[in-house]
Amino acid sequence: MIEILRAQKKDIPDIVAIHLKAFPDFFLTSLGYSFLKLYYKTVLKSSDGVLLIGRLDGETTGFCAGTLLSAGFNSRLVKSNLIGYLSLGLKLLFTHPLRVYHLLKNMTRENAVVGDQGEYAELLSIGVYPSKQGRGVGKNMLVALEKELTQRGGTKLSLTTDYDNNEYAIGFYHSLGYKEWYDFVTYPNRRMYRMIKQIDNK
Numbered sequence: 168m169i170e171i172l173r174a175q176k177k178d179i180p181d182i183v184a185i186h187l188k189a190f191p192d193f194f195l196t197s198l199g200y201s202f203l204k205l206y207y208k209t210v211l212k213s214s215d216g217v218l219l220i221g222r223l224d225g226e227t228t229g230f231c232a233g234t235l236l237s238a239g240f241n242s243r244l245v246k247s248n249l250i251g252y253l254s255l256g257l258k259l260l261f262t263h264p265l266r267v268y269h270l271l272k273n274m275t276r277e278n279a280v281v282g283d284q285g286e287y288a289e290l291l292s293i294g295v296y297p298s299k300q301g302r303g304v305g306k307n308m309l310v311a312l313e314k315e316l317t318q319r320g321g322t323k324l325s326l327t328t329d330y331d332n333n334e335y336a337i338g339f340y341h342s343l344g345y346k347e348w349y350d351f352v353t354y355p356n357r358r359m360y361r362m363i364k365q366i367d368n369k
Contacts (some may be wrong), residue, residue: 169303171311174211174218174230174289182207182230189294207232209248210291217315220303222296227242229295231308235319238285255309283349287363288316290326309343311364322367330358337362 174182183203190196197204204222221229234240244274245252290312295304313324328336329352337360345362352358 168224169307172220172222174207174220176208176211178220178227178230179204179208179211181227182218184231185228185294185296186292188296195292198259202259205248205251205255205262209244209251211232212273213216213240213247215243217312219308219311219315221308223299223302223304228299229304229308230369231293231305231312232291233289233316233324234291235288235316235321236285237287237289239324240289240291283361285322287325288321290324305339306343313364317366322365323363324366325361325363325368328358329363330360344347353359 183200186207187196187200195206207218207230211218213234215235217231217233217235218230220227221231223229233306290309293305293308316324326340326345327350328340340362343364345364348363349363350358350360
């Protein structure tokens with residue numbers, strides 16, 4: 168049985184554990200447990216944020232994070248939780264300065280296409296324990312996110328995913344109605360797709 172629920176503060180450790188297992192080679196993962204815990208905690212607290220968990224047979228096996236407004240969301244997160252992010256940023260600056268540079272480069276990058284002002288909702292992250300994938304948890308979470316965002320006035324939902332060697336994920340998003348909008352390159356040299364879907368059925 169699959170259940171999709173709004174996350175609570177007590178769910179943050181499970182969400183971070185799933186992230187670490189689902190995305191072992193991703194940049195955000197390299198920033199460490201403390202950063203991920205702060206990030207998902209601040210998404211949960213944000214008035215624009217949506218954080219869901221997926222349960223399979225009573226066990227939390229997935230999570231889905233999104234925002235009602237993509238434009239400036241990460242900057243708003245940092246500004247509203249400045250002390251926490253500054254504290255972690257200083258620690259990373261002394262231990263892993265290149266990771267801080269990487270983070271700042273991608274947070275401040277300009278939109279890759281003229282006309283993309285970020286005026287849409289965005290899927291920030293979606294993850295399922297590898298051993299539980301393929302059983303419908305991810306699909307149900309994304310459908311629930313679309314419904315939540317539509318109820319809050321969202322009309323389009325965007326996401327980014329890898330361009331290369333990513334046929335499974337791209338096929339998954341295609342199956343739910345997402346289409347490629349454009350591709351771009353993040354620092355240092357990772358090619359990505361931005362995909363988008365009309366979610367208000369207009």
